[in-house]
Amino acid sequence: MKVVGLVGGVASGKSLVAKRLAELGGKILSGDETGHAVLRDPEVIEAIRARWGSEVLDSQGQVDRPSVARHVFGDDKKEDRKFLDQLTHPRIKQKLLAELEAHRAADEKLVVLDAALLLEAGWRDLCDVVLFVDAPHEARLARARSRGWSDAMFAAREQAQWPLEKKRTHASAVIDNSGTTAATLQQVDEIFDLLVSRQCGR
Numbered sequence: 001m002k003v004v005g006l007v008g009g010v011a012s013g014k015s016l017v018a019k020r021l022a023e024l025g026g027k028i029l030s031g032d033e034t035g036h037a038v039l040r041d042p043e044v045i046e047a048i049r050a051r052w053g054s055e056v057l058d059s060q061g062q063v064d065r066p067s068v069a070r071h072v073f074g075d076d077k078k079e080d081r082k083f084l085d086q087l088t089h090p091r092i093k094q095k096l097l098a099e100l101e102a103h104r105a106a107d108e109k110l111v112v113l114d115a116a117l118l119l120e121a122g123w124r125d126l127c128d129v130v131l132f133v134d135a136p137h138e139a140r141l142a143r144a145r146s147r148g149w150s151d152a153m154f155a156a157r158e159q160a161q162w163p164l165e166k167k168r169t170h171a172s173a174v175i176d177n178s179g180t181t182a183a184t185l186q187q188v189d190e191i192f193d194l195l196v197s198r199q200c201g202r
C-alpha cells in the first residue's frame with residue numbers, strides 16, 4: 001500500500017487532486033475531517049470549554065468551529081493556537097494511524113492523506129510520498145473568496161502555517177494547479193500511473 005500525502009497553500013487545490021485520486025481507486029483520509037471528529041471527543045470539548053468558555057460551544061454542547069477559529073488565528077494568538085494544536089494533533093494522528101491500518105488490512109493499494117498541516121504536525125512519516133499542490137497567491141485568494149472566506153481569514157490561516165517554499169522543499173513532487181482543472185487532472189493521472197499501475201505489473 002502506498003500512502004500519498006497532499007500539502008500546499010490554502011485553497012491550492014488539494015481536495016481537487018484528492019478527489020481525482022479517489023476516482024482512480026485511492027482511499028482518502030482528510031486531516032480537516034479527522035480534526036472535526038476529534039472536536040466531538042468529550043475530553044476535547046471539556047478542555048476547549050475550560051480554555052475559552054461556554055461561548056465557544058453551541059446549543060448542543062458541541063464545539064462551534066468559527067468561534068474557536070476567532071481565538072486561534074491571528075498574529076497575537078500563537079499561544080491559543082499552540083494549545084489547540086497540542087490538544088488535537090496527537091488525537092488526529094492516532095485516528096489517521098487507525099484508518100491507515102484498516103486500509104492496509106483491506107489490502108488497499110493507495111491511500112491519500114489530504115492534510116494542510118501534514119508537515120507542521122509531524123505526520124510526514126505516515127506517507128511514502130508527499131505531493132505539493134502549487135497555485136499562485138492570487139488564484140488561491142480568489143478561490144478562497146468564492147467559497148466565502150474573507151481576505152483576513154485567508155491571510156490569518158496562511159500565516160499560521162509553514163511558508164510555502166518550506167513546504168515545497170519537503171515534498172517529493174509538485175503538481176502545478178495554476179491552470180485549468182483539466183491540466184491539473186492530467187498531471188494527477190500521470191503521477192497515479194507512476195505510483196500504482198506500473199508497480200502492479202501493467
Ligand SMILES: CC(C)(COP(=O)(O)OP(=O)(O)OC[C@H]1O[C@@H](n2cnc3c(N)ncnc32)[C@H](O)[C@@H]1O)[C@@H](O)C(=O)NCCC(=O)NCCS
Pocket residue numbers: 010031032035036039065066068069072081084085088089114115116117118157160161
Ligand atoms: C480551528 C478550527 C476549529 C477551525 O475550523 P474550520 O471548520 O473553520 O476549518 P477547517 O478545520 O475546515 O480547516 C480549514 C483549513 O484551515 C487551516 N487550519 C486549520 N487548523 C489550523 C491550524 N491549527 N493551524 C494552521 N492552519 C490551520 C488549514 O488550511 C485547513 O485546511 C479547526 O480547523 C481546528 O480544530 N484546527 C486544529 C486541528 C487541525 O490542525 N486541523 C487541520 C489538520 S490538517
Ligand SMILES: Nc1ncnc2c1ncn2[C@@H]1O[C@H](COP(=O)(O)OP(=O)(O)OP(=O)(O)O)[C@@H](O)[C@H]1O
Pocket residue numbers: 008009010011012013014015016017116143144147177178179180181184
Ligand atoms: N485549477 C482550478 N481552476 C479553478 N478552480 C479551481 C482549480 N483548482 C481548485 N479550484 C477551486 O478552488 C477551490 C479550492 O480548491 P480545493 O478545495 O481543492 O483546495 P484545498 O487546497 O483543498 O483547500 P483547503 O485545504 O484550504 O480547504 C475549490 O472551490 C475548487 O473547486
